[in-house]
Amino acid sequence: MKxxxxxxxxxxxxxxxxxxxxxxxxxxxxxxxxxxxxxxGEGLTEVLQGAQVVVDLSNSPSFEDTAVMNFFKTANENLMPAEKAAGVQHHIALSVVGTKNLQASGYFRAKQVQEDLIQASGIPYTIVHATQFFEFAGGIVYMSTADGKVTLPDANIQPIASKDVAAFMAQTAVAQPANAILEIGGPEKFDMAAWIKQYAEATGKNLVIETDANALYSGAAIEADTLTTSNAVYLGPTKYADWIAEPANQR
Known part of the structure; x- marks a missing residue:
């Protein structure tokens, strides 16, 4: 199988x-x-020749609203017809838990367009909604910092190790299409501020971390469990404390 x-x-x-x-x-x-x-569209016809399965793990290099929409919309408008012409039997895409509830964010609006194009393509599919990766803690700090403070929503998060996401994606690539959205997440649910404090302590970062019920996540208001799974089919086995204890992960 290709x-x-x-x-x-x-x-x-x-x-x-x-x-x-x-x-x-x-x-x-x-x-x-x-x-x-x-x-x-460069190279699509050639690379898809003889392929039974496509796993789309690409992401936009820019999260600016117009750029990210152009990326996911254009990429999938090129990819889906090329797959159909090649006879691809299963399209798998990685998306994000909470996408439908985060439409105030340009990034998540673009991810919703991607999902809609996949579902309308006629190709058997599986869309995987994953929670945020362990590796994204630094990114959350970056996007939540203003005036020397990290201000986070009063909400929960259920992060997952990227290696566990990859393990699930590899399993899904050789399974039958679900023709549905599958949720995956990490084994533990944290208060977001508590998680970022754990990250800061482990990496030696001196951060002023605050919680604000009105703080936004990626430009969108969230509720307590917007970023956590509601019906997970898989929970990664890796615990954050074990993962962040590894020197290679302390970045």
Whole structure:
């Protein structure tokens, strides 16, 4: 079985490709670096020839509203017809838990457009909604910092290790299409501020961390459990305290 992984050189993509190759599958890591560009359509016909499964793990290089919408809309308008022409039998995409409830955010509006295009394509599909990755703690600090303070919503978060996401994506690539959205998350639910404090302590960052019931997440208001799973089919086994204790993860 030939599996094409779009975004196969990124954080989740590279780990997913490695797992599938180790299991003996014919896997192609497709990215602009090796001549496959979903935004322009370059290389799609060639890379999809003979492919049964496509796993889309790509992400926009810019989270600015117009750029991110252009990325997901254009990429999928190119990708889905190319897959249909090639006879692809299963399209898998990685999205985010809470997407429908975060439509005030340009990023999540773009992810919703991606999901809508997949569901309308006629190709059997599985959309995986994952919670935020452990590796994204620093990104949350960056986008939540103003005037020297990290101001976070009064909400919960259920982060998951990227290696556990990759393990689930690899399993999904060789399973039957669900024709549905599947939720996955980490094994523990944290108060967001408590999680970021744990990250700061482990990485030696001196951060002033506050909670504000009116604070936004990626430009959108959230409720207590917007970022947590409601019906998870898989909970990653890796606990955050064990993961962040590894020196390689303390960035």
């Amino acid at each position: 599996i094409v992984v779009i975004g196969g050189t990124g954080l989740i993509g590279s780990q997913t490709v490695a797992l599938l190759k180790a299991a003996g599958y014919d896997v192609v890591a497709a990215s602009p670096n090796n001549g496959v560009n979903t935004l322009t």
